[in-house]
Amino acid sequence: MANIITDECVNCGACESVCPVGGISSDGSQFVIDATHCTECVGFYHTQQCARVCPVDCSIIDPDNIETEAELFERAKKLNPPGAPELVLSPDTSHFQAHNRTLGGTLRRRVGRWIHGARGDSEPSE
Ligand code: SF4
Numbered sequence: 001m002a003n004i005i006t007d008e009c010v011n012c013g014a015c016e017s018v019c020p021v022g023g024i025s026s027d028g029s030q031f032v033i034d035a036t037h038c039t040e041c042v043g044f045y046h047t048q049q050c051a052r053v054c055p056v057d058c059s060i061i062d063p064d065n066i067e068t069e070a071e072l073f074e075r076a077k078k079l080n081p082p083g084a085p086e087l088v089l090s091p092d093t094s095h096f097q098a099h100n101r102t103l104g105g106t107l108r109r110r111v112g113r114w115i116h117g118a119r120g121d122s123e124p125s126e
């Protein structure tokens, strides 16, 4: 999946400078994302930076352009400039892994509460 910008874009321009691969530009009437560049920020950030800064939440994952984390990371490596630090995949550089970390943390907390509840212990702090 690459991100796309929907018609709700108010052309504030906030997303253009935060894209790590220079994949956002104005087509004259609206800001657009180049799907051949967008990595969903995989390889760079744990969340899509354009979506993070958008004031109207109009940068969304394109449901018609499904790509795996591996495909997006390969694109990121190709777009990473020569001499730049080597990219690595981690929960800090992939929303796929960040999502899994969040799910894992939630599951661990719930299991912990269940165990402590079954023992009659006080609830662990988060
Ligand atoms: S998701 Fe990341 S890589 Fe894709 S356009 Fe937005 S800022 Fe650029």
Ligand code: SF4
Pocket (backbone or CB within 6 Å): 005, 008, 009, 010, 011, 012, 013, 014, 015, 016, 031, 050, 053, 054, 055, 056, 057, 058, 059
């Ligand atoms: S931040 Fe959102 S509203 Fe502003 S130009 Fe980018 S997509 Fe459009």
